[in-house]
Every structure is written in C-alpha cells, then in structure tokens.
Amino acid sequence: MSFVELDSLTKRFGEEVAVSSIDLSIEQGEFVTLLGPSGCGKTTTLRCIAGLERPDGGEIRIEGDVVTSVSKGVHLTPEQRNLGMVFQSYAVWPHMTVFDNVAYGLRVRRRGRAEIREKTTKALELVGLGQLAERFATKLSGGQRQRVALARAIVYNPRVVLFDEPLSNLDAKLREQMRVELARLQHDVGITSVYVTHDQAEALVMSDRVVVMNKGVIQQIGDPHTIYSRPANAFVANFIGVANLLEGGLLGRSGETADIEISLGPGRPPLRLKAAGGEGARAGDRVILSVRPEDLSLHVHLPQDASNLIEGQVIDTVYLGNFLDCQVQVGQYEVGVQIDHFEQLAKGQKVYLTFRPDHALCLTE
Numbered sequence: 001m002s003f004v005e006l007d008s009l010t011k012r013f014g015e016e017v018a019v020s021s022i023d024l025s026i027e028q029g030e031f032v033t034l035l036g037p038s039g040c041g042k043t044t045t046l047r048c049i050a051g052l053e054r055p056d057g058g059e060i061r062i063e064g065d066v067v068t069s070v071s072k073g074v075h076l077t078p079e080q081r082n083l084g085m086v087f088q089s090y091a092v093w094p095h096m097t098v099f100d101n102v103a104y105g106l107r108v109r110r111r112g113r114a115e116i117r118e119k120t121t122k123a124l125e126l127v128g129l130g131q132l133a134e135r136f137a138t139k140l141s142g143g144q145r146q147r148v149a150l151a152r153a154i155v156y157n158p159r160v161v162l163f164d165e166p167l168s169n170l171d172a173k174l175r176e177q178m179r180v181e182l183a184r185l186q187h188d189v190g191i192t193s194v195y196v197t198h199d200q201a202e203a204l205v206m207s208d209r210v211v212v213m214n215k216g217v218i219q220q221i222g223d224p225h226t227i228y229s230r231p232a233n234a235f236v237a238n239f240i241g242v243a244n245l246l247e248g249g250l251l252g253r254s255g256e257t258a259d260i261e262i263s264l265g266p267g268r269p270p271l272r273l274k275a276a277g278g279e280g281a282r283a284g285d286r287v288i289l290s291v292r293p294e295d296l297s298l299h300v301h302l303p304q305d306a307s308n309l310i311e312g313q314v315i316d317t318v319y320l321g322n323f324l325d326c327q328v329q330v331g332q333y334e335v336g337v338q339i340d341h342f343e344q345l346a347k348g349q350k351v352y353l354t355f356r357p358d359h360a361l362c363l364t365e
Contacts, residue, residue, distance in 0.1 A: 001064055003028040003192050004049070004160060010057035011044050018044040020216040021057065026194065031186050033195045033203040036213035037239065042196045045213075046162050049194060050085055051078040062159055084153030084161040084191075088168055090145045092137045092152075098124065099133040102151045109156060123155040126185060143174045150182070154191060161186075163195040167202065179205045200240050204228060212236050230277075234363050237290040244296075244335045246289040248273075250281045250362070258362035260289050264331025271330075273308050278362035291360040296337040298326065299352040300345075308360070310335070310353040314345045328353060 002025035011019040019041040026032050034042035047053040049060060051067065054075055060068040062083075067076045092101055103120040111119075124130045127147040137145060146166060153161050167175045167182075183206040186193050197203055203210045204224040212219045212227065212235075220232040231237035234245055248262040251272070258278030262271040275289055303309070312328040312335065323338045328351060337353060345351070 002026055003030070003063060004194070005061040006045070006049070006058065007061075008058040009045065009048060009055055009060065011041075011048055011053060012056045017216050019048070019055075022213075022216075022218050024211060024218070024221070026192060028192055029190045031183065031193045031195065031206060031208045032211060033197060033207040033209070034211050034213060035197060035200065035203040035240075036219075037198060039215075040213040041216040042198075042211075042213050043164060046164055046194060046196045049160070050083055050162050051076055051081050082156075082159050084156075084158035086146075086149050086153045086161065086163045086166045088165045090142075090149045090169075092140075092145045092148050094136070094138045097134050097136055098129055098140070098148055101137055101148050102155050105152060105156045111156075119155050120151075123151040126154070126189065127151045128181075142170050143178060146170065146178060150185070154189060158191070160192045160194060163193065165197055166195075168197075168199070175202075182206065204240075212239065214239075230361065231290065231363070234288045234290065237288075237361070237363060241292060242336060243290045243292050244333070246271075246273075246291075246333055246335075248287060248289060250278060250283055250285045250287045252283045253278055253281075257357055258287070260287060260362055262289060264333070268331045271310060273310075273360070274357040275360035275362045276358050278364070281362070281364045285364065288363045289360060290363055291355050293325070293336040293338045295355050295359040296335070297354050298328075298337050298339050298343075299354065300349070302352055303354060306352075306354045308355050308357060312351060312353060314347055314349045314351055316347060317343075317345055 004026040006022060006024040008021045009019055010021050034045055036042050048055050055068060055070055057070050066074050067081050099120055102123055103116050106116045106119060124133055127150055129147050167178050179202055207224055209221060209223055210227045211221050214235050220236050228240050237243040238245060246262045248260045251259040251261050256276055257274050260273050262273060273289060281287055310330055312330040315327040315329050318325040322341060324341050324343055326337050326339050328335045
C-alpha cells in the first residue's frame with residue numbers, strides 16, 4: 001500500500017473539469033512534483049489532498065486512512081489530516097518572533113512547554129535559522145521567511161508536507177539556492193512531500209518523480225531523467241525544456257529505430273529521418289519527431305557520411321552567455337539549435353544540421 005493514494009480523483013468548478021479522474025500513488029519519504037501550466041489542475045489536486053477543496057468524485061487515502069471519499073461521504077477537515085503546508089505567500093505572522101511563528105502549530109495542539117522548546121529549536125536548526133529565533137519576522141529576508149514557513153510546516157512531524165509554488169516569490173539566484181537546500185532538507189528529514197510548480201527546472205532538480213499534468217489529466221509520471229529524455233507525447237516534450245517538433249508519417253520501424261518522413265512544404269522534397277521510439281505506431285501513422293536543440297550539431301560545410309542530415313538557412317542568433325541560440329529555417333519549420341558562443345553566422349547563411357537517431361524521439365499523438 002502506498003503512503004498517499006488518489007483514486008479517480010475528480011473536481012469540477014461549474015461546467016469546468018479542473019481534475020479529471022486521476023490516479024496517483026506516492027511512497028513514504030518520496031518527493032513528488034505536480035508540474036504543468038496554469039490551469040492544468042495541479043493546485044486543485046494539492047488542495048484536495050489538503051482538504052481545502054471537496055472533490056466531486058474519487059477517494060484520497062493517507063497511510064491507509066480514508067481522508068476523502070465521495071462515495072462513502074467522508075471528508076476530513078485540513079486539521080484532522082495532520083499535514084503541513086508551505087504557501088507561495090509564506091503566511092509568516094509579522095507580529096511574532098521567528099520562534100513563535102514556528103512554535104504556533106505546537107501550541108495550538110496543546111503540547112507541553114518543554115516539547116515546544118525542543119521541537120521548535122530542532123526545526124529552526126534544520127532550516128539554518130537557530131541564531132534568528134528571537135528576531136521578528138519583519139526583519140527577515142524573503143529566503144529567511146520561506147525557511148520559517150518550512151520550519152513551521154515540519155515542526156509537528158506531519159504525515160505529508162504540501163508545497164504550493166513556495167519559491168515563486170524569490171529572485172532567480174535565491175530560488176536556485178533554495179531548490180537545492182529544500183531538496184536536501186526533505187531527504188534528510190524523510191518527510192513525504194507533494195510539490196506544485198510550473199517551473200520545469202525546479203521539478204527536475206528537486207523531485208524523485210514528476211507528474212506532468214495538462215487540462216486536468218496526467219500526461220506522464222516518471223523520474224526527472226525519463227520525463228526529459230523519454231517524454232510520452234508532444235505536450236510533455238515541449239513543456240519540459242525546449243524541443244523541436246516536426247510532424248510526419250511513419251515509414252516503418254527497424255528494431256528500436258523509427259523511419260520518419262517529414263514534409264517540408266510545397267516545392268520541397270520531404271526529409272527521411274531516423275529516431276528512437278515509435279512503439280505502437282504502424283506504417284502510415286502520423287507521428288511527431290522530437291529533437292532538442294542541444295542534441296543537434298550545426299555544420300557550415302556539408303558533412304560527409306552524416307545520417308539525419310537537414311539543410312537550412314540561418315534566421316537569427318541570440319547570445320545567451322555560454323551558448324548561442326540559433327534559429328534555422330528548414331522548409332516550413334523553424335528549428336532551434338544551441339551552438340558555441342564563439343561561432344559567427346550570418347543571416348541567410350546555408351547550414352547543415354545533424355543528430356544521432358538515439359538522441360531524437362518518434363512520438364505518437
């Protein structure tokens with residue numbers, strides 16, 4: 001039995017289906033991220049787990065206890081579920097000291113003075129704020145306030161900690177630092193965590209598993225490497241990082257390699273390219289070739305004996321520090337490729353792109 005289980009969870013707002021009959025199992029101590037664009041249902045799912053929303057269908061179990069069941073008429077209040085929650089807005093009380101902010105949950109639970117002192121001190125030490133226990137919250141930076149919110153969420157040993165885009169209000173540099181610290185702390189403490197974000201980098205850096213959602217439906221569940229390198233469909237490929245998506249037809253498969261014909265538009269001969277994947281597709285089926293910019297090689301002269309050769313013209317290059325983002329016109333497509341930041345290319349210049357078949361993916365719709 002999994003630690004957290006969602007069975008056929010459904011939530012509607014009027015005629016709109018925010019979450020559509022999703023199933024999800026989370027193991028004890030696991031860090032699982034719900035990832036997707038705005039309106040995909042990730043925050044609604046989190047709020048249903050927290051007890052802040054009443055689902056219209058399905059069941060939620062935590063440690064085998066039914067906390068929500070539409071068919072059984074069960075819906076425990078948030079405080080009955082023994083969960084911790086870290087919000088985007090921090091929700092730190094400015095009139096209290098750091099210690100009192102963190103100790104608040106224990107005091108509400110009527111714990112003894114010695115236990116409050118011990119557990120609050122330990123939680124503050126875990127998040128690196130032990131020396132700021134007596135400081136008022138108004139004197140803290142954004143990162144320090146977020147640490148207070150985290151300490152307050154874990155101080156009473158909740159069964160699960162829920163994170164609702166907790167780093168989105170921080171500046172870019174601090175957000176990167178907090179990603180690493182939060183992931184380290186979560187694994188050190190071993191608390192089961194469900195994290196909501198629309199930031200792909202956060203999901204890839206922090207998660208044991210990523211749940212990609214779109215329009216209330218789970219598109220793919222997997223570890224970060226699998227989600228990035230083996231996306232289940234075109235939506236996942238394009239949402240996780242950046243991908244060039246070329247539509248075509250499947251000519252056939254040979255072992256683990258798919259042969260794809262890509263139409264470049266009127267007056268242009270089609271491309272015949274090879275890629276991994278395509279399982280389940282048959283010759284003649286419509287497929288999508290997905291290849292990421294970093295997996296393409298750009299040549300200014302025609303390479304010899306190159307497989308997956310694509311000819312195009314430079315549209316523009318954008319300097320991004322450690323690399324150039326180059327856009328290449330290939331028939332009706334604009335193909336992005338990352339190249340060395342010292343490369344000098346002119347607009348309209350003819351170039352050639354190549355890639356290894358095992359670095360691209362044939363996706364079915």
